[in-house]
Amino acid sequence: MIVYGALLSPFVRKVCVALEEKGMAYQLATANPGGDDPAFREASPLGKIPALRDGDYTLADSTAIVVYADAKQPQPALLPAEPRARGKAMWFDEWADTVLVASGGKVLFNRLVAPKLLKLPFDEAVALQGEAELPRHWAYLEGVVPDDGWLVGDFSLADIAVASAMRSLTYVGHGPSAAYPRTLAWYNRVAARPSWQAVARAEAPVAERLRTPTGVIETA
Ligand SMILES: N[C@@H](CCC(=O)N[C@@H](CS)C(=O)NCC(=O)O)C(=O)O
Incomplete structure (x- = not known):
């Protein structure tokens, strides 16, 4: 494929x-x-x-x-079979893709993608707007993330979608933070999975290119 x-x-x-x-x-x-x-x-x-x-x-x-x-390839299942869990998994996927990415994307696009990668016009006011929206989303997530295990029963699309959206925000200094400890612990559990590690290895050269020599994410 x-x-x-x-x-x-x-x-x-x-x-x-x-x-x-x-x-x-x-x-x-x-x-x-x-x-x-x-x-x-x-x-x-x-x-x-x-x-x-x-x-x-x-x-x-x-x-x-x-x-x-x-x-x-049904196994391992990433969409829960049980109706309530299936519905919730789709909810988290949708929330990550449309709500979290909508706000985070304002920051990512206007501080990294447009100015650094595409050399396109960017708007810091929009980045600030996205930044102002993020705490509401982090507070929601912190309230629903479990102390242990995964967002919806077994590891699922829900965990992958939300963590993937968060990972992109690390490039502009808005990744998981100690201010939201349950979320941070859950994210670290996702990031420890071999699947995540394999993708992180492929992503490493991309990440490296986007970092300044000091290790700080270079933004506009
Ligand atoms: N709902 C789509 C969204 C895909 C998407 O918006 N990708 C962005 C890059 S992160 C893109 O290609 N944007 C270009 C555009 O919207 O024209 C999905 O889940 O794949």
Whole structure:
């Protein structure tokens, strides 16, 4: 299987961690949002990352891809079978993708992606707005994250999606913090999984390039 994308993206990371959990072989083919490579565009009609190619089958959208992978190879399950747990897993996935990424993305795009990577215009006021929104999301998460174990019963898409979104925010100094200790402990449990470690190794060169020599994330 081919995953098109780049690991700075929380959505690409989500797919890669899910495939690692399942032991499904894949190659990461570098693609940037809006990229014009025909093979990528065939898989991603909207030009967004990630997209998947599995033989003659193509699919876009991180959640759709994880649902496909889970159906194709049911074990280990990433979508709980029990109805309430399944519903909650989809809720956390949606919350991560649309709520957390919406706020965090304002910071990430305007302090890192636009000024440093794409050399595009950026707006510090929007970054500040995203920054102001984040504490409300962290407070919510701290209130629902368990003292031990995972967000919804067994390890699932919920954990992968939320932690993947958080990981992208580490690049702009808004990753998990001691101010939210239950969240931090849960995040560290996710990050200790072999699947996460494998993706982190692939992401290491990306992370390295984005750091200043002092180890501080360089922002605009
Ligand atoms: N719902 C999509 C969102 C994908 C997405 O928005 N990816 C970003 C990169 S992190 C992108 O490609 N943005 C370009 C655009 O919105 O045109 C998913 O889960 O895969």
